[in-house]
Amino acid sequence: xxxxxxxxxxxxxxxxxxxxxxxxxxxxxxxxxxxxxxxxxxxxxxxxxxxxxxxxxxxxxxxxxxxxxxxxxxxxxxxxxxxxxxxxxxxxxxxxxxxxxxxxxxxxxxxxxxxxxxxxxxxxxxxxxxxxxxxxxxxxxxxxxxxxxxxxxxxxxxxxxxxxxxxxxxxxxxxxxxxxxxxxxxxxxxxxxxxxxxxxxxxxxxxxxxxxxxxxxxxxxxxxxxxxxxxxxxxxxxxxxxxxxxxxxxxxxxxxxxxxxxxxxxxxxxxxxxxxxxxxxxxxxxxxxxxxxxxxxxxxxxxxxx
Amino acid sequence: xxxxxxxxxxxxxxxxxxxxxxxxxxxxxxxxxxxxxxxxxxxxxxxxxxxxxxxxxxxxxxxxxxxxxxxxxxxxxxxxxxxxxxxxxxxxxxxxxxxxxxxxxxxxxxxxxxxxxxxxxxxxxxxxxxxxxxxxxxxxxxxxxxxxxxxxxxxxxxxxxxxxxxxxxxxxxxxxxxxxxxxxxxxxxxxxxxxxxxxxxxxxxxxxxxxxxxxxxxxxxxxxxxxxxxxxxxxxxxxxxxxxxxxxxxxxxxxxxxxxxxxxxxxxxxxxxxxxxxxxxxxxxxxxxxxxxxxxxxxxxxxxxxxxxxxxxxxxxxxxxxxxxxx
Numbered sequence: 159x160x161x162x163x164x165x166x167x168x169x170x171x172x173x174x175x176x177x178x179x180x181x182x183x184x185x186x187x188x189x190x191x192x193x194x195x196x197x198x199x200x201x202x203x204x205x206x207x208x209x210x211x212x213x214x215x216x217x218x219x220x221x222x223x224x225x226x227x228x229x230x231x232x233x234x235x236x237x238x239x240x241x242x243x244x245x246x247x248x249x250x251x252x253x254x255x256x257x258x259x260x261x262x263x264x265x266x267x268x269x270x271x272x273x274x275x276x277x278x279x280x281x282x283x284x285x286x287x288x289x290x291x292x293x294x295x296x297x298x299x300x301x302x303x304x305x306x307x308x309x310x311x312x313x314x315x316x317x318x319x320x321x322x323x324x325x326x327x328x329x330x331x332x333x334x335x336x337x338x339x340x341x342x343x344x345x346x347x348x349x350x351x352x353x354x355x356x357x358x359x360x361x362x363x364x365x366x367x368x369x370x371x372x373x374x375x376x377x378x379x380x381x382x383x384x385x386x387x388x389x390x391x392x393x394x395x396x397x398x399x400x401x402x403x404x405x406x407x408x409x410x411x412x413x414x415x416x417x418x419x420x421x422x423x424x425x426x427x428x429x430x431x432x433x434x435x436x437x438x439x440x441x442x443x444x445x446x447x448x449x450x451x452x453x454x455x456x457x458x459x460x461x462x463x464x
Numbered sequence: 465x466x467x468x469x470x471x472x473x474x475x476x477x478x479x480x481x482x483x484x485x486x487x488x489x490x491x492x493x494x495x496x497x498x499x500x501x502x503x504x505x506x507x508x509x510x511x512x513x514x515x516x517x518x519x520x521x522x523x524x525x526x527x528x529x530x531x532x533x534x535x536x537x538x539x540x541x542x543x544x545x546x547x548x549x550x551x552x553x554x555x556x557x558x559x560x561x562x563x564x565x566x567x568x569x570x571x572x573x574x575x576x577x578x579x580x581x582x583x584x585x586x587x588x589x590x591x592x593x594x595x596x597x598x599x600x601x602x603x604x605x606x607x608x609x610x611x612x613x614x615x616x617x618x619x620x621x622x623x624x625x626x627x628x629x630x631x632x633x634x635x636x637x638x639x640x641x642x643x644x645x646x647x648x649x650x651x652x653x654x655x656x657x658x659x660x661x662x663x664x665x666x667x668x669x670x671x672x673x674x675x676x677x678x679x680x681x682x683x684x685x686x687x688x689x690x691x692x693x694x695x696x697x698x699x700x701x702x703x704x705x706x707x708x709x710x711x712x713x714x715x716x717x718x719x720x721x722x723x724x725x726x727x728x729x730x731x732x733x734x735x736x737x738x739x740x741x742x743x744x745x746x747x748x749x750x751x752x753x754x755x756x757x758x759x760x761x762x763x764x765x766x767x768x769x770x771x772x773x774x775x776x777x778x779x780x781x782x783x784x785x786x787x788x789x790x791x
Contacts, residue, residue: 195590245773251590252521256729257772259722263765271759384601384718387594395590438609445602449583452595456586 175409176309184357190396200379206362231362394461508739510696516734519669524596530716532701573698618712732778
């Protein structure tokens with residue numbers, strides 16, 4: 159195995175992790191501020207991807223598609239928050255799980271009804287297609303590199319938002335004492351809607367960006383959602399920093415596991431069984447990582463409370 | 465006799481009478497639907513022990529359902545191809561005998577539940593929900609990549625497994641097996657809820673600190689409940705695989721976990737017969753709405769949303785009043 163292949167896979171893992179971060183950040187924010195577990199976050203990811211594919215198909219512009227994805231997911235998020243989610247904050251987690259599971263059914267089937275069961279395709283924009291040569295002679299997809307850059311920029315922006323702006327101060331205040339900030343005259347239900355829409359927009363952005371390298375189809379959100387849960391469990395619920403670290407850990411473990419485990423088993427097994435054992439184990443590797451983190455730190459790497 | 469007991473008896477009777485009527489009217493499809501209700505209700509009874517009694521919101525019970533299914537699939541596929549499962553360190557052969565398959569399914573899902581439970585129960589609340597979901601998904605991906613047993617395509621079993629003295633290919637006889645197992649599980653769940661263990665578990669749900677101060681370990685109580693719960697759901701998985709004569713990774717999928725939970729909620733959380741009412745309602749809806757529209761899950765979603773937001777006790781809670789509702 160060449161070093162170039164390894165470097166390429168590390169970049170792939172990083173890109174995958176960064177996209178997971180966009181999902182996990184919204185989830186962890188919503189949980190941290192409102193104490194809500196939202197299974198329908200994957201549906202917002204899907205809405206972003208479908209909105210982008212539809213707008214790109216109609217206009218041919220990738221930038222407009224991204225804007226549409228952000229707007230559609232944020233609007234869907236705000237709508238759902240006002241209609242349904244708002245009634246769930248005071249309920250127990252079981253009710254939240256069920257109501258958001260119901261939302262998944264409604265979103266998925268409505269999308270299937272609108273767009274049909276066949277996958278849509280979202281093309282990578284012309285200017286970003288093709289490879290670039292990185293230092294060291296590594297050929298790497300420019301689009302994926304852009305995804306890493308966008309993701310890191312969003313992470314940085316989110317960090318500034320939380321630590322430097324008035325909205326960020328309110329979000330942090332809402333996390334630690336919601337009665338107190340309501341008493342100080344902050345419109346808490348408006349704040350909740352904004353946070354939820356912000357999380358939704360991040361998920362929609364991830365959906366649109368990933369949609370260009372996968373196919374856009376119904377049910378694309380849930381596998382990512384579950385991975386985002388693993389990320390949050392590893393990073394610690396409510397912590398944006400934990401979400402970033404967890405996401406990159408999960409992205410790298412998954413990608414490198416798929417590359418290295420079959421090779422590792424190839425050292426003392428014949429080729430066919432090494433490939434099957436290695437890939438079976440690789441598909442479980444991130445969950446094993448999660449189990450290890452749980453044994454060492456039940457509330458996650460950066461989690462304050464269990 | 466309280467109103468809930470009355471409703472429960474009516475439900476059990478209806479689940480028995482509908483297939484009997486279908487048998488006399490020669491409607492084997494209805495018998496199969498009733499069998500499906502009995503099996504799914506059994507899976508729900510399993511989850512209800514963890515969820516209703518123990519307050520453990522497990523979103524990963526598809527893991528046990530799938531393990532039960534694959535226990536059946538692996539044993540029966542080796543029996544139908546006359547190959548041994550392993551010949552080292554000792555010879556293990558496949559089997560087509562239901563009682564043996566059930567035993568293997570229950571033991572295998574029990575061991576899995578012990579492992580998953582021991583890790584997941586270190587946490588609680590939202591963490592527990594996410595972790596059980598993640599472990600379920602782990603087994604889903606494992607089943608997909610496990611090429612020896614069909615991978616993504618699953619395994620077909622050509623002839624239903626046998627039960628001594630019965631012809632399991634006859635729908636009404638297979639229904640009888642599932643119905644008896646469901647009743648046995650319900651009886652067990654009822655006895656369990658009123659046993660010292662069940663009372664302690666219930667107390668651990670309401671106030672773990674108080675349980676701890678009288679010298680009981682909430683972790684151990686919950687772990688035992690989780691294992692029992694997984695075993696019953698695993699048994700249901702083996703039966704479900706036998707009903708379809710097919711196992712696939714779908715049995716492990718997170719949708720399956722969600723649906724088992726939906727049975728309980730539609731019926732009524734922590735109600736003994738909640739899963740029976742819920743599974744019956746689910747199958748009836750699937751049958752009626754599925755006939756009306758390809759997109760019947762939209763209606764199911766709306767109904768579920770309304771039940772969660774406005775009718776917390778589910779079917780049984782609405783009919784029997786709020787005396788024993790989940791708190």
